[in-house]
Amino acid sequence: MENLKNISPFRLPSLLRLQKNPNLALQLFQNPNPNSSPKPFRYSFLSYNLIISKLARAKMFDEMEQILLQMKHETRFSPKESLFCNIISVYGRSRSPDRALATFDRIPTFNCYRTVRSLNSLLNALLKCRNLEKIREIRSDLDRYASPDACTYNILINACCFSNSLDDAWNLFDEMRRKGIRPNVVTFGTLISALCRNSMLDEAFRLKKKMMRVFHVKPNVFVYTPLIKGLCEMGELDSAFKLKDEMLLDEKVGVDAAVYSTLIIALFRNGRKGEVVSILEEMKGNGCKPDTVTYNAIIAGFCNEKDFVSAFGVLDEMLEKGCKPDVFSYNSIIAGFCKEGRLREAIDLFEDMPRRECPPDVVSYRMIFDGLCDGMEFKEAALILDEMLFKGYAPRLLSVDRFVEGLCCEGDLELLGMVINSLLKGNAIHVDIWKMVVNSICVKSTKLNAFELVDRLRIQ
Secondary structure, three states: OOOOOOOOOOOHHHHHHHOOOOHHHHHHHOOOOOOOOOOOOOOHHHHHHHHHHHHOOOOHHHHHHHHHHHOOOOOOOOOOOHHHHHHHHHHHHHHOOOHHHHHHHHHHHHOOOHHHHHHHHHHHHHHHHHOOOHHHHHHHHHHHHHHOHHHHHHHHOOOOHHHOOOHHHHHHHHHHHHHOOOOOOHHHHHHHHHHHHOOOOHHHHHHHHHHHHHOOOOOOHHHHHHHHHHHOOOOOOHHHHHHHHHHOOOOOOOOOOOHHHHHHHHHHHHOOOOHHHHHHHHHHHOOOOOOOOHHHHHHHHHHOOOHHHHHHHHHHHHOOOOOOOHHHHHHHHHHHHHHHOHHHHHHHHHHHOOOOOOOOOOOHHHHHHHHHHOOHHHHHHHHHHHHHHOOOOOOOOOHHHHHHHHHHOOOOOHHHHHHHHHHOOOOOOHHHHHHHHHHHHHOOOOOOOOHHHHHHOOOO
């Protein structure tokens, strides 16, 4: 049989790109020519970059680190900083701050010069991991790491806003100006969002005017959205709609589905659901297609109005428009049914969710369980609790306490025993439940001793 042609270092990157399976890509990288003589393969930086990126996306971090170690011994090239920035970002998304820090620290050991780009990747990763303490540590000696730019300060300001340290955020804003670093739309958007979250709308609007008049920075959708949301939460719908119209005047800004969804929620909340249809028509006229969030806002609004027929109608419309309902869509209706005591309809929809290709989540189970407990449907509640724990979902402790208390009052020891067993298997029992059970049974039957109690409850 004719031998297959060997893979060259120039062809390997193309083959790695084509291979979607990261495990097979790793095998190909490690042994590109299994039938040839054991001659060292001359890997290119592009090959390393491709395999490391594939392993990082697949979260095969141990394998990725082995390849990095192998690359460290290469003498024919020096890796680019962008590779390490990608690794740091992946570790940030995976909530692995220590690994992100370690990657940043060892960049120089690869004969690669660190710049503000890798610093920003590190700060952003730490922010995703909510490691605000380490960010503060880096900030205290910032110039030692790299010469900061606007992106650096935007991340630092965002970190201050997350910790609700608005004074520190303003200090950073002043510091970047002293250093001659020009604030951009992200800087102002971050500060305006923080002000709106803290109900400081007047200050937020003053900053919007300042960014335009003093800094000549035009607001974008990320500046307008928190302002509109803040106005809606304050009940100032007319002002919110005026701000939306201001967005529409600038074609480069436009209005996205998030803004329309916020307005729809506010219309329902303020008893103006009759205007929702015109908002939807405006959306379509402006080329803004309603998304799942938009439809969910309408479903939630109809459920709050107890108009479940219309809520189901929105579900049907979503499917017709090719917009798949998500678990929040169904949970809104289930919550509405439970609130109105229409448990049978809530359970029917809950049980129908898998057929609709949207399995219930922990919120779905909690709502059904609480609804059954409120309706004194203890047997069905026990079955839901057992299924919930089996799937690894944790019920609310307060709900379990109320449920067990209700069973104790009912005096159904057989059902109580089943529930205790389920809680034990799901590791969801605590000492207060034991006290409640023992006190209740001892009051009802003073002759029961501890051994009889265990036997009656059938605890394994």
